[in-house]
């Protein structure tokens with residue numbers, strides 16, 4: 001049972017009741033106490049003493065309670081990572097092939113992991129980045145390294161797990177996220193949410209963070225701290241993103257982080273560029289049961305030519321009024337869906353099965369929910385709910401198949417907005433790089 | 440400010456009523472949605488345990504207690520033990536978020552102030568709980584009360600989570616408490632009105648044990664208040 005503590009830092013309550021800490025276990029402090037505040041050594045949050053106070057001069061961390069309460073009443077147990085894994089000479093059972101472009105990128109990723117670099121891979125949505133990791137992961141497994149693939153999003157972990165399990169058929173992969181019930185197991189390869197990284201300490205020789213700029217990671221310095229804690233002092237870290245945020249790009253500019261680009265999608269085409277239409281006061285007009293003529297026209301045109309599409313709107317509350325107006329103007333039933341919709345799965349399936357030709361939705365749905373050959377329409381793209389990263393992701397839903405590698409991306413905005421221009425710039429930037437490769 | 444229960448942002452909105460009533464602004468740090476999930480006991484209730492019901496008649500449980508112990512403990516509770524309160528207790532006691540003591544501190548202490556009592560006695564937690572949890576969830580809510588630590592858990596009493604037992608098992612538990620001699624010497628209770636305070640009244644077992652113990656020191660009256668029933 002000792003291996004439960006290898007490369008991890010756990011409270012007594014996180015260990016099974018029957019667990020007896022071994023002789024050589026390291027007991028580590030949980031918090032540091034400063035003049036006016038306390039710092040949690042698991043999540044790095046600094047909390048004012050009055051908020052963190054327990055009776056009798058003790059303190060707790062209110063920030064990371066979901067992992068089990070850190071307090072000065074307890075200590076962490078830890079054992080150093082021994083890399084005790086059965087040897088696996090041929091870990092990769094995947095038999096697919098990579099395009100020449102993916103191949104070059106895979107070689108680069110392999111070098112990064114071999115040298116334990118801190119590196120950013122900017123790969124556009126639909127580039128097929130998971131497959132490009134396989135060679136590097138296989139080499140690292142052969143070297144006996146402990147590895148993790150982490151993402152801020154549970155759905156990304158859930159999607160990656162079966163794909164990696166198939167690609168590395170002899171490996172038993174450990175999957176960790178907040179909603180699971182299966183117990184933790186000590187494995188060479190772990191897939192987990194970035195939140196779960198808080199339980200690791202100097203565990204990984206290489207850590208790959210996927211969708212690094214997805215909510216809630218982007219705005220969460222605690223989780224950045226977690227990745228640094230989870231890596232061995234001489235370990236490497238590879239960040240994957242389709243839409244890097246300011247913080248990462250700043251580190252690239254300061255030469256703290258190396259960067260490489262994969263600006264073309266797996267089928268070798270550029271990202272569709274965003275076309276913007278200004279429709280002032282569309283929301284006021286919606287209150288009077290009207291929608292922009294250009295939007296209705298764009299939808300009619302696609303319905304007549306059997307071109308399937310998604311229409312994104314900012315808020316769940318927008319769905320019902322928009323549905324009413326559309327049904328009247330188009331004269332057909334309209335299906336709306338949002339993240340908390342009870343019938344979400346059935347509606348997405350109906351779209352996939354081509355029983356319906358379009359969906360009106362608020363969220364980009366789960367990753368992996370992709371429809372081939374679709375166009376993307378966004379009403380109110382200037383709304384603050386859409387971050388630049390989200391808009392790039394939404395735009396990336398178009399043109400994801402070989403049979404129709406391009407697709408239209410049309411935004412209707414009430415006024416000019418930074419998030420929209422930011423998304424346009426990002427797409428133009430990677431497409432400039434992509435064009436150079438296409439030549 | 441963030442809601443202590445769901446983490447969503449709270450705007451400090453003053454209602455017109457609050458402004459006109461010149462009331463102090465409630466600082467329970469819980470959003471309107473979470474606050475609305477709690478059920479306050481306002482209507483008719485059992486005149487024994489305070490369980491909400493259509494009349495003030497003694498409920499079956501209280502009748503049993505009266506038969507078994509020969510006395511009736513009059514209890515009043517602030518809230519109905521619904522799902523929201525269950526979740527609240529889970530987060531407060533078992534996760535150990537001590538900040539949650541502030542959520543009901545004001546209304547609970549206001550309720551205590553309506554009872555004429557000479558000595559306020561909170562139900563204690565075991566030494567093992569002190570070591571692990573680091574607080575007593577009852578006294579946490581009594582920051583502005585002059586309470587006395589008159590009873591403590593017996594040294595040999597094995598700590599068992601009441602919430603993991605069924606009713607029969609709970610009723611069969613032995614007296615877990617004893618008087619703290621030194622505290623009792625400072626605050627004698629004979630001829631005094633004693634008020635016991637606990638977090639949740641479930642079967643009444645804990646409070647009847649505490650009341651029985653106090654009764655052997657001849658208070659003139661003994662009642663109880665709990666956060667939930």
Ligand SMILES: [Zn+2]
Pocket residue numbers: 040041042043044045061062063064065070
């Ligand atoms: Zn913490």
Ligand SMILES: [Zn+2]
Pocket residue numbers: 442443444445446447469470471472473474
């Ligand atoms: Zn709330």
Ligand SMILES: [Zn+2]
Pocket residue numbers: 485486487488489490497498499500501
């Ligand atoms: Zn009753």
